[in-house]
Amino acid sequence: MSNPVVSIDNLAKSYGSTIAVDDVTLEVFEGEIFGLIGPNGAGKTTTMECVEGLRKADRGTLSVLGLDPWREAAALQKRIGVQHQEAHLQKRIKVWEAIDLWSTLYSKVVDTNLLLQRLGLENKRNAWFMTLSGGQKQRLFIALALIHDPEVVFLDELTTGLDPQARRAIWELITDIRDRGKTVFLTTHLMEEAERLCDRVAIIEHGRVIEIGTPAELVEKHCPERTVVFTSDEAGVAERLNGLPNVKAVTSDGLQHSLNGQGTDFVTDVINAIASEKIRVTGFRTETPTLEDVFLRLTGHGIRD
Ligand SMILES: Nc1ncnc2c1ncn2[C@@H]1O[C@H](COP(=O)(O)OP(=O)(O)O)[C@@H](O)[C@H]1O
Ligand SMILES: [Mg+2]
CATH class of the missing domain: 3.40.50.300 (P-loop containing nucleotide triphosphate hydrolases)
Incomplete structure (x- = not known):
């Protein structure tokens, strides 16, 4: 430096x-x-x-x-x-x-x-x-x-x-x-x-x-968790993705499914799994923690409290 x-x-x-x-x-x-x-x-x-x-x-x-x-x-x-x-x-x-x-x-x-x-x-x-x-x-x-x-x-x-x-x-x-x-x-x-x-x-x-x-x-250090949220009208989607190594939890709400996991490769792994399972996806987004989440995790309270 x-x-x-x-x-x-x-x-x-x-x-x-x-x-x-x-x-x-x-x-x-x-x-x-x-x-x-x-x-x-x-x-x-x-x-x-x-x-x-x-x-x-x-x-x-x-x-x-x-x-x-x-x-x-x-x-x-x-x-x-x-x-x-x-x-x-x-x-x-x-x-x-x-x-x-x-x-x-x-x-x-x-x-x-x-x-x-x-x-x-x-x-x-x-x-x-x-x-x-x-x-x-x-x-x-x-x-x-x-x-x-x-x-x-x-x-x-x-x-x-x-x-x-x-x-x-x-x-x-x-x-x-x-x-x-x-x-x-x-x-x-x-x-x-x-x-x-x-x-x-x-x-x-x-x-x-x-x-x-x-x-x-x-x-990455304090909030390594990632979430992928996608929608699909196919049946049994949650079960088909549950076995992925990096996935910690899959939750479904109607046609919308959320996958939680960790690490920099998590989102790529999910995309690859969706592709190889040939799941038809109608919506897709990722949720990545921010500095605000880091602050919350380090101090136990939000920055505006
Ligand atoms: N001139 C001052 N006299 C007395 N207390 C002060 C003075 N300036 C700041 N403080 C107090 O010192 C603390 C730190 O203030 P400050 O450095 O202004 O923080 P920040 O810029 O992060 O808001 C606060 O509790 C504030 O009330
Ligand atoms: Mg100030």
């Missing part, structure tokens, strides 16, 4: 008697989209703010691009881009004014016209911030985070509150940032977002990282 861009070792941070981050250890590698995922209050924002050099860790070691984010904050700010959860701008600042203002903060900036174009904001240049839609506001915050061409971009709950269409547009932009060679470290409590977007994720709960891996690895 490539170099770690962010290293977090045994991070802890409390606010008075509230332990926000208890023990977080993880590494983010160059060129990946890494997601810190977990429910509200899990410690995602606090972790991210320590890494960005905005908060001082109580305990632990942090390194971002080889720098100590607290002691070398000034040097770090030039090389990272940050979008904050619940970011705001003045209602009557125009898009171009915000871009101009941010540009003055850095000695080197990208071509801002191109940047606005990439983010689909070129015809919003003269619009007041308050007239932008939720998705456009978030795209402006991404633009501001990218203005100095940072090596690492931090995005905290970027798509919360957006409708599905605006959310998808943002996912594409984030993938595009990664494909331009940047490293992206984001947080989300949306498991679907993590699954679609992240190369690797860390699941955090009560200030502790409880699992790290690619979404597919975590699903």
Whole structure:
């Protein structure tokens, strides 16, 4: 694997008697989209703010691009881009004014016209911030985070509150940032977002990282079961498929049959068996567990509880 861009070792941070981050250890590698995922209050924002050099860790070691984010904050700010959860701008600042203002903060900036174009904001240049839609506001915050061409971009709950269409547009932009060679470290409590977007994720709960891996690895490790559901009007279908080695259970409800099993070959095995039994199938779908199921299995509760 490539170099770690962010290293977090045994991070802890409390606010008075509230332990926000208890023990977080993880590494983010160059060129990946890494997601810190977990429910509200899990410690995602606090972790991210320590890494960005905005908060001082109580305990632990942090390194971002080889720098100590607290002691070398000034040097770090030039090389990272940050979008904050619940970011705001003045209602009557125009898009171009915000871009101009941010540009003055850095000695080197990208071509801002191109940047606005990439983010689909070129015809919003003269619009007041308050007239932008939720998705456009978030795209402006991404633009501001990218203005100095940072090596690492931090995005905290970027798509919360957006409708599905605006959310998808943002996912594409984030993938595009990664494909331009940047490293992206984001947080989300949306498991679907993590699954679609992240190369690797860390699941955090009560200030502790409880699992790290690619979404597919975590699903395979914790929820290896698969279900094939198909419909057929032939008789005795369930009996004909019951003997398959990987099938754990066959249940039938009228013309609809469900087969449960495990492993990456399960679906193929069922398809082959249906074909060799020459069963006429009128409907077919597979049910694969998701990161949401992984979270449920690891914690015993859903992420929104
Ligand atoms: N500035 C703060 N002062 C006091 N408590 C805080 C502060 N920020 C967060 N907390 C508390 O720390 C815990 C973790 O919060 P946070 O890091 O914001 O989690 P997340 O981003 O995962 O929702 C929560 O219990 C939250 O109420
Ligand atoms: Mg948060």
